[in-house]
Amino acid sequence: MTAAEKISQMRNSAPAIPRLNLSAYDWWSEGLHGLARNGQATVFPQAIGLAATWDRDLVRQVGDVVSTEARAKFNTVGKGDHGLYGGLNLFAPNINIFRDPRWGRGQETYGEDPYLTGKLAVAFIGGIQGSDPDHPKAIATAKHLAVHSGPESGRHGFDVDVSPYDLETTYLPAFRRAVVEGKVQSVMCAYNSIEGAPACGNDMLLQRHLRTAWGFTGFVASDCGAVDDMAHAHFFAATTAEASAKALRAGTDLDCGWEYGSLDEALKSGLINDSDLDLSLGRLFAARRRLGMDGSVDLYAAIGADQIHTRRAAQLALEAARESIVLLKNNGVLPLKTSARLAVIGPDADAVEVLEGNYHGVAVNPVTPLAGLRGLFPTVAYAQGAPLAENSYANIPETALQTGAGPGGAAGLVGEYFDNPTFSGNPRVVRVDRTLDFDLDRAAPAAGLEKAAYSVRWKGYFIPPAAGDYRMNVRLDQCWNCVHDQVRLFINEQPVEAGAVLHFDEKRPQRLRLEFAHVGADSGLRLQWMAPQGAQLDEAAAAIDGADAIVAFVGLSPDVEGEELGFDAPGFAGGDRTSLDLPAPQQKLLETAKASGKPVIVVLMSGGAVALNWAKAHADAVLTAWYPGEAGGTAIAETLSGRNNPSGRLPVTFYQSARDLPAFIDYRMAGRTYRYFNGTPLFPFGYGLSYSRFSYSGPSPDQTIQAGQPVRVKVTVANISARAGDEVAQVYMTPPADAGGLKRALIGFQRLHLAAGQSHEASFDLDPRDLSLVDAHGERAIEPGVYHLFIGGGQPGEAAGVEMTLTINGRMALKR
Structure with a gap:
């Protein structure tokens, strides 16, 4: 290959080279929760919801x-060229630690604990790779390797001054487990710097830890645009040429972006x-060969379109949604x-x-909570x-849309x-569309239409619930740097x-009419x-007024929490939150419901924790359902x-207030x-109620071991209720004093x-x-001392369980 040909293959959008029978291939595809x-x-619960299942x-x-x-x-695209989002290298899982609930992208992670995150990452990687x-x-x-969890507003340029202790105890263990246990074949470096060195040009991360200590042999991809951030x-x-050279020499093999196009300049200048x-x-080419591309052995060529959203996959999405729901309070009103x-x-x-969260596919038959309850x-x-x-927009509900002007009209609008x-x-x-809330990302809105070009005219009536001022909007989920769709709204012509x-x-x-022409690459309309x-x-x-019980679906949405958003309202800033409180309009709604004197069941839907202090005190039941995927309404x-x-x-702690936390x-x-x-x-990490009751008994006797010896713990878990149920048995270690401030750590479930x-x-x-500790210098060792183990349905003091003592004699240093 010529130097120019080589460089062309080191960006995510790699062109074909016909003389070498090399097809075009875009390395950037997404698969976070589907x-x-x-x-x-198939759209599964958002990653934080998958984490709430605690089900490897x-x-x-x-x-x-x-x-x-x-x-x-x-x-099904064929054996030719494969463009953006059509490849076999999936930029997932996100295993950054959800250290602060104000971070809008925490929904993409497996929560705040490095052990739980690492174990679920290994499971997901195993499913992806086989x-x-x-x-x-x-x-x-x-x-994103590593130490990356907001704020979104500064993510392209912030520098983290992280202690060796925190690096080794919190920010790196899940990545190490993904490499050493999960055998992940690709790692993405983050936008931020660590102690002055951007992650994609950071020898400490990419060489000392990733390749030398952990033995990683795959390829490293940059976060998209991260190499440009190194310079600007x-x-x-x-x-940009110097930044590209530094990234390449540090070990970033693939540039998600355009920056590696400047490597020719870097090559010429030495x-x-x-x-x-x-x-x-x-x-990179070893990865393509393993995937069976460009004439290599392809073991999966027979997988066809009939394997998309199969009955098994849809059932798995429902089961995942069921297992992800966490019951936080129940005074007996449920079920x-x-x-x-x-x-x-x-x-x-x-x-x-x-339902869909962010980084999602188009759900085939999405069931909202309202539809599920109906x-x-x-x-x-x-x-x-x-x-x-x-001051935020909401989708116009079915109650304000009608096919006809008279009382006999159906809810919704007629769509042509x-x-x-x-x-x-x-x-x-x-057909009649009950609401206009469509995900159209590379998908046609109705059978018989091509996804590339179509048009829709909706007609009917808008019914304002009362006199007053109404601000109207048609939201297009717009693609980046592309041709946009055309839309026109008419009220009374x-x-x-x-x-x-x-x-x-x-x-x-x-009278309402909305005309929508899909002539670009936008991905949704509301x-x-x-x-x-x-x-x-x-x-x-x-x-x-006429109900026996009230079910209030409150919380957040991917419109207000997420990746580098433009949303700005009290409590929110650029995709992150400045407050953990339930927003004021929703709080007022709950208070209105409570004033009726009827039972109030609060269902929180969000990607991060919300401080439901009022709900905990006044609601009859509280659940959190996260962003539960296509079958969320059915599961709820x-x-x-x-x-x-x-x-x-x-998988995260619910705090009472952001004031309880250090600065973001x-x-x-x-x-x-x-x-x-x-x-x-x-509500504490690991917490969750059931309609069943469980007890723990008969723990292993106290043990004394030499450092490095294996430990087996046994406990009897019993369902002491009249109905079947699932329990998540959790093992926590409380270390000896002077363990860097560590109170306890999950080490099994x-x-x-x-x-x-x-x-x-x-x-x-x-x-x-997992029994080892880290000192102030970031060195890990199994240290002598008396350790307390708790095995139960949550943390010590929060759930039923049993305790035992583990005494470790001697010391054993461990490698990174």
């Missing part, structure tokens, strides 16, 4: 489905030599009788985006009741779907500009409003009705997570299904490394 950004796929086997199965669907898309390292079904990419945000290099290119290219008349309220009750309960009244936050972008001819499909305020003097039907708060609360009160309805026995456990920008772990927090949490009255002897083989 194959993402490439049309319809389930997470492995999810990874297996993701890679199968990636292969199916790859194969059991044959020489022929992986797909390649997983553990990201960190000022670690004077030019900043790199040809052998530097060859080293990285060798790793509900299916004869109960329900009032369903809240901004998260009927929104597809709240499927199990015969009488369900609904009112949105509030927006997510002050054309198989061309110009509304020409007769519509291919005509008058065009309405985005964000326009319309005043209505009375509650009277207003019809939205800002409605008067009083009108929404009155609607909620009316829905509550089954849980509220008792068909599903809740069994999720918190402070990366020291002191005062953070259950391992170092000295306050009283609202098992998920157990127990029939009513059944008992089971659970056995835990504790890895000597």
Whole structure:
């Protein structure tokens, strides 16, 4: 290969080289909780929800489905060129530590604990890659190495001054486990710097730890645009060429972005030599060969389109959603009788985006909570009741849309779907759409349409719930640096500009027409409003009036928490949060519900913890359902009705207030997570209730061992209730004094299904490394002393369990 040809293959969008029979290939694909950004796929709970299952086997199965669907898309495109999001290298899992609940991207992680994160990462990687390292079904990419968890506003240029202790005890263990145990074949370096050296040019991370200490033999990809940040945000290099050279020589093999195009300049100026290119290219082409590309052995060529969203995959998505739900409070109101008349309220009750989270595929048959409850309960009244936050848009609910002006009109709008972008001819499909809330990312909105070009005209009536001012908006989920779709909204045949305020003097039907031409690459459409708060609360009160119980779906959404967002409202900033409180409009809605005197069940839907202090004190039941995936509504309805026995456990601490935490920008772990927090949490890490009750007995006797010897702990877990349920048995170690401030650490867990009255002897083989401690210099060793072990359904003092003492004699130093 010429130098130019070599350099062309070191960016994510690698062109074809016909003379070498080398196909074009884009290395950038996504698969965080389902194959993402490439049309319809199975959508599982967001990663934080998968973490709440504490179920390694389930997470492995999810990874297996993701890679199968990636292969199916790859194969059905054909054996030629594969573009963005169409490849077999998946930028997942995200195993950064969710150290602070204000971080908007924490939803993408497995929570705050390095042990739980590492074990689930190994499971997911195993599902993605399969059991044959020489022929992986797909390649997983553990990201973002390392010490990366916000704030989003400064992510491209912030420098972390992290102690050797925190680095070795918190920020690196999950990555080490992903490499050493999970055999991950790709790692992504982060945007930030560590002690002045950007992660993608950081020898300490990429050489000393990753390749030398952990023995990593795969390839390193940059986070997208991170090499450019090295020059223009960190000022670690004077030019893009110098930054590219430093990244390459540090061990970043693949540039997600355009920056490595400057390697020709770096080569000419002597900043790199040809052998530097060859080293990285060798790793990249070895990966392509293992994947079966370009004439290599392909063991997965038979996987076709029929393997996308199979019945098994859909059932797994439902099972994952069931297991992810965490019951936080129940005064006996749950489970509900299916004869109960329900009032369903809240901004998260009927929104597809709240099911899907971020980095997602297009759900085939998404079931919102409202739809799920309607499927199990015969009488369900609904009112949105509030927006997510002050001055924020919400999807216009079905209660404000009607096909006809009279009382006989159905909820929703009539949609005419054309198989061309110009509304020409007769519509291919005509149907009633209950709301206009569509995920259209590389997917057609109706059968018989091509995903590339179509148009839709919706007609009907907008019914304002009361007189007042209404701000109208059509949201397009816009692609980056591409042609955008065209949309026009008309009220009473008058065009309405985005964000326009319309005043209505009375509650009277207003003729509505929306025309949408899909001529670009935008990925979604939603019809939205800002409605008067009083009108929404009155609607909620009316829905509550005839109900036996109230189910309030409150929390957040990917519109307000996520990656580098533009959203700005009280409590929010650029995708992160400045407050953990439930936003004021939603809090007012809950108080309105409580004033009715009827039972209030709060279902939190979010990617991060919310300080539900009021709900804990005043609601009759509280659950958290995260962003639960395509089957979330079904799983929630089954849980509220008792068909599903809740069994999720918190993978993060729920704090009472952001004031209980150090500054968001402070990366020291002191005062953070259950391992170092000295306050009283609202709900602790590892916590979760069930409709069943469990007991623990018969622990192993106290043990004395020499440093480095294996330890086996046994305990009997019994279901002492009249119904079957799942328990998550957890093992915590409390170290001797002077362990760097570490209070306790999770070192084992098992998920157990127990029939009513059944008992089971659970056995835990504790890895000597997990019994080790780290000193102030970052050196890890098994230290002598008396250690206390707790085995139970949560942390010591928070759940039923048993204790034992482990005495370690001698000392054994461990390698990094």
